[in-house]
Amino acid sequence: MPTPSKLNKDPHNHYFDLGAARQVPETHAWEGLHEHPVVDGGVGAGEDAVPVVDMQDPHAAEAVARASEQWGAFLLQGHGVPRELLARVEAGIAGMFALPKTDKMRAARQGGDPYGYGLPHIALYFSKTMWSEGYSLSPTNLRPELRKIWPDAGHDYSQFCGVMEEFHKEMRALADKLMELFLVALGLTGPQIAGVEAEHKLTETMSETIHLNWYPKCPDPKRALGMKAHTDSGFFALLMQSQVPGLHLFRHGPPADRWVEVPAVPGALVVNIGDLFQILTNGRFRSVYHRAVVNRDRERISLAYFLGPAANAKVGPLKEVVGGGRPAYRALTWPEYIIVRKEAFANGGADLEFTKGGTALEMVSINPDDDDGMDDQGDISS
Ligand SMILES: C=C1C[C@]23C[C@H]1CC[C@H]2[C@@]12CCC[C@@](C)(C(=O)O1)[C@H]2[C@@H]3C(=O)O
Ligand SMILES: O=C(O)CCC(=O)C(=O)O
Numbered sequence: 412m413p414t415p416s417k418l419n420k421d422p423h424n425h426y427f428d429l430g431a432a433r434q435v436p437e438t439h440a441w442e443g444l445h446e447h448p449v450v451d452g453g454v455g456a457g458e459d460a461v462p463v464v465d466m467q468d469p470h471a472a473e474a475v476a477r478a479s480e481q482w483g484a485f486l487l488q489g490h491g492v493p494r495e496l497l498a499r500v501e502a503g504i505a506g507m508f509a510l511p512k513t514d515k516m517r518a519a520r521q522g523g524d525p526y527g528y529g530l531p532h533i534a535l536y537f538s539k540t541m542w543s544e545g546y547s548l549s550p551t552n553l554r555p556e557l558r559k560i561w562p563d564a565g566h567d568y569s570q571f572c573g574v575m576e577e578f579h580k581e582m583r584a585l586a587d588k589l590m591e592l593f594l595v596a597l598g599l600t601g602p603q604i605a606g607v608e609a610e611h612k613l614t615e616t617m618s619e620t621i622h623l624n625w626y627p628k629c630p631d632p633k634r635a636l637g638m639k640a641h642t643d644s645g646f647f648a649l650l651m652q653s654q655v656p657g658l659h660l661f662r663h664g665p666p667a668d669r670w671v672e673v674p675a676v677p678g679a680l681v682v683n684i685g686d687l688f689q690i691l692t693n694g695r696f697r698s699v700y701h702r703a704v705v706n707r708d709r710e711r712i713s714l715a716y717f718l719g720p721a722a723n724a725k726v727g728p729l730k731e732v733v734g735g736g737r738p739a740y741r742a743l744t745w746p747e748y749i750i751v752r753k754e755a756f757a758n759g760g761a762d763l764e765f766t767k768g769g770t771a772l773e774m775v776s777i778n779p780d781d782d783d784g785m786d787d788q789g790d791i792s793s
């Protein structure tokens with residue numbers, strides 16, 4: 412049996428048991444966490460109330476449009492995923508993360524692997540370590556992946572795989588409906604939506620990733636950070652969170668730049684727009700800069716279901732959205748965008764609060780005075 416340190420080559424993946432920690436070590440103490448005030452985003456918070464969209468509401472598309480333009484995120488209700496299933500998923504995730512570190516380390520993500528257990532991918536860009544553990548999974552490869560953690564494929568394995576498969580089926584169907592709702596929200600007509608679907612096979616070819624997050628209790632939550640602020644890179648993410656708030660959405664002033672705490676609404680999912688969706692919608696729908704904080708008394712679990720384009724699809728502004736205007740971004744694939752974002756992080760210096768999520772998008776935006784970009788249209792753009 413190799414020692415845990417040999418099982419993971421990622422230098423950030425310290426073999427450090429967060430669950431048992433009595434204090435926050437320097438390696439996990441972040442600077443600048445309190446630069447902006449944190450405000451409540453619950454119903455009744457006025458301007459700061461996180462928008463709520465009820466999918467059953469006949470005016471849902473308008474609500475999606477407003478939220479996507481102004482926030483890049485919203486709480487989703489009436490989505491049809493049973494609350495009881497969400498509870499089973501959460502319990503299963505909690506059980507998985509509660510396994511001994513040595514079990515989890517068998518599934519450790521190595522270097523550039525997209526899938527596996529460990530810290531989130533962006534951890535590599537920062538010198539401080541987040542107060543969380545993550546696990547990225549391909550929903551189409553669940554069983555072989557989870558066998559790494561449960562090699563004997565016993566009861567816990569079958570149960571967890573079963574509940575995740577049931578959940579995945581629901582999420583896949585919901586994601587297709589949500590994509591359609593987004594296209595309606597963009598103002599596309601029925602025939603235009605059918606055209607976009609026929610031409611780009613958007614829903615059919617979308618790639619899916621499930622990312623599990625576990626934020627253990629933290630003895631000094633003001634110094635630690637669960638998930639460093641970022642924008643998701645894909646089209647959009649559907650987020651399930653435990654009944655413990657922790658997700659913060661960044662909002663620019665006036666009155667002041669601030670973090671809005673998303674309330675934990677039973678049964679609701681959070682929808683976050685990602686950078687490639689901002690590109691696809693020619694900047695009309697904005698990606699949301701967000702982070703997750705930790706707390707002293709309660710652990711927190713979240714699951715992000717990411718939807719994005721197929722890896723080989725070039726994503727540029729939809730011509731139906733650009734209309735007679737100009738495309739604001741050049742077309743590129745998801746993997747290409749990840750490389751741009753890596754450069755953006757490198758340019759900004761690892762620990763600076765520099766991006767507010769914008770820099771990588773700026774790097775792929777087309778300067779109106781530069782005619783080059785006009786030729787730069789690709790598969791999902793023209
Ligand atoms: C499909 C995705 C989306 C990824 C990369 C890959 C698998 C894991 C996702 C996350 C999850 C945690 C935040 C993030 C920023 C990270 O570091 O890993 C996400 C990233 C992205 O949205 O870019
Ligand atoms: O835990 C959360 O609420 C946020 C997680 C997140 O941003 C992510 O997984 O991309």
Ligand SMILES: [Fe+2]
Pocket residue numbers: 641642643701715
């Ligand atoms: Fe995220």
